[in-house]
Amino acid sequence: MTGLNCLVTGATGYIGGRLVPELLDAGHHVRCLARTPEKLRDHVWAGRAEVVRGDVTDAASVASALQGIHVAYYLVHALNAGSGFEERDRAAARLFAEQAEAAGVRRIVYLGGLAPADVPARELSPHLRSRAEVGEILLAGAVPAAVLRAAVIIGSGSASFEMLRYLTERLPVMVTPSWVSTRCQPIAVRDVLRYLVGCATLPAEVDRAFDIGGPDVLTYEEMMRRYAVIAELPHRLILRVPMLTPRLSSHWIGLVTPVPRALARPLAESLRHEVVCAEHDIARYVPDPPGAPIGVDQALDLALRRVREADVTTRWSSASLPGAPSDPLPTDPDWAGGSLYTDHRERDVNASPGALWRVVEGIGGTNGWYSFPLAWAVRGWLDRLVGGVGIRRGRRDAARLRVGDSLDFWRVEEIEPGRLLRLRAEMRLPGLAWLEMYVEPGPGGTGRSPAVSRFRQRALFHPHGLLGHLYWWSVSPFHAVVFGGMARNIARAAERLDTGGR
Structure with missing residues (x-):
């Protein structure tokens, strides 16, 4: 028919x-x-x-x-x-x-x-x-x-x-x-x-x-x-x-x-x-x-x-590409799909997208996380105390990442060279967590000149049960220092790198 x-x-x-x-x-x-x-x-x-x-x-x-x-x-x-x-x-x-x-x-x-x-x-x-x-x-x-x-x-x-x-x-x-x-x-x-x-x-x-x-x-x-x-x-x-x-x-x-x-x-x-x-x-x-x-x-x-x-x-995300009936749709209400907590940071960067991406791809390991080193170290120690991996794993390569790489207590889940790095947390948590970093040309930029980049950073947490919700609200007061400082210092590192390369 x-x-x-x-x-x-x-x-x-x-x-x-x-x-x-x-x-x-x-x-x-x-x-x-x-x-x-x-x-x-x-x-x-x-x-x-x-x-x-x-x-x-x-x-x-x-x-x-x-x-x-x-x-x-x-x-x-x-x-x-x-x-x-x-x-x-x-x-x-x-x-x-x-x-x-x-x-x-x-x-x-x-x-x-x-x-x-x-x-x-x-x-x-x-x-x-x-x-x-x-x-x-x-x-x-x-x-x-x-x-x-x-x-x-x-x-x-x-x-x-x-x-x-x-x-x-x-x-x-x-x-x-x-x-x-x-x-x-x-x-x-x-x-x-x-x-x-x-x-x-x-x-x-x-x-x-x-x-x-x-x-x-x-x-x-x-x-x-x-x-x-x-x-x-x-x-x-x-x-x-x-x-x-x-x-x-x-x-x-x-x-x-x-x-x-x-x-x-x-x-x-x-x-x-x-x-x-x-x-x-x-x-x-x-x-x-x-x-x-x-x-x-x-x-x-x-x-x-x-x-x-x-x-x-x-x-x-708003650009949903569902592959099964259980997947979300853009018209689903905000409350559908379970709880998801986010911390979003965005900065214009006075550096080329290429320089900014090199800093993003080089994050972790001996290069550090560009934010409150003591806080990251303490989080790693606490993770090891409860049987987690801590931050001892470092990274496979000092400059390059690929999908599946371990990165301290994260795992590279997705990478689009020059644009996106998504990490999934492997620390012990009452839920699932991701950290996303995007590199984009800034407003009016061509992607080839300095001072036209934009850095977007998003931390996501899907709580598991009541303990997951309590965990998020207990650590959220520190996000301005940890995640805000990370976005700010990544931008500064890219600007120094770009200035040194010219």
Whole structure:
């Protein structure tokens, strides 16, 4: 079958932004409908997909976006839009169904929430109730619809997963609401995307909802314990307190995590319902490959893998080049992906980029770290006391570095000659740490003349558990001396070197 023309609404969201490249890779043509198309320009797939401006509440823009479309993905939901969001969701879904019929769309695909079948709609949380109603509206329309109903989606960037991450990472002892004992059937984001892509080619007569979930049914408390094991955190002590209502829970989550309270509240309210799949009929049409659906442990491992692989460039920069659904996207919220502390320094340097790079590449070993030698020596001694490598390793070559070289208690993780040196810490730390140094031509410079260089230095720390956070805050008062002095002295050394070479 030749590629289909697909419209993706909600492309700036968690699922939509990850679905687009999956559809493109499957050979389909993709058009994205976005209120702010500029938000999509930094995606690696931006040049392969068509992006149009519009809103699902505006009939004219929806009608225009649906022209020539075979499959329309409806991936919008007012999760934290305040009062009246149910009526807005209801009206938008009706409008979309009507315009899809008028445009001759062959199929609508919607990702909704898994709700318990034995609970009356009036007793569901507003979030789950609205999602269920949107699915019913789309199924009642003239265009065949596939409504996928999922519980907790496990993947870096998913709001449910991020709440799980922060609660488990930051609280070795947790006083939790009673909903942590409610059972659910989580699903890996990779499986969600696989089902969504597969729905594009469903037979025309398929017009129904499907429950989708992973192979494991467990409580939220068990997920937190599993997370702690996968993340190599100490055993978590979890104490349930029944009087914590969803409203109080959302305040508690907002205090402990960076997940906004307006988002945490509907999630907490939904977690009081048991959400377990009643069927797995989707496999008749989208067969499970070997190893799928993915279990909770593997899903958690995939969600955390980016941090352990220390791919700092794609994990925490604005120029993200994701290679897997669990990777971050430019449109992910700032609180997604776990905590990352940074210390950033930047200086204009009165030396050529070549001279500045020679100083950067020569750092460490007998050349030292250009900042508070006693502090570095003490840090090395402390590291050796706890079984670390200390600073005794020095460096392989006094002037040149290559990827994999040991450099005192660092390891060269990435090097772009003349531009970038990234070091990964191998000292004993309650987390992962990197030190990046960039050499760039300064404003208006050509890269060949003196006084046109810019030096950028960035220290990054990904804390491991509560101890990691405490470590960062205990040492951060000294960063101005250590890292500020390093940037300043590297610049001065480059200027002396450049002056001596002329």
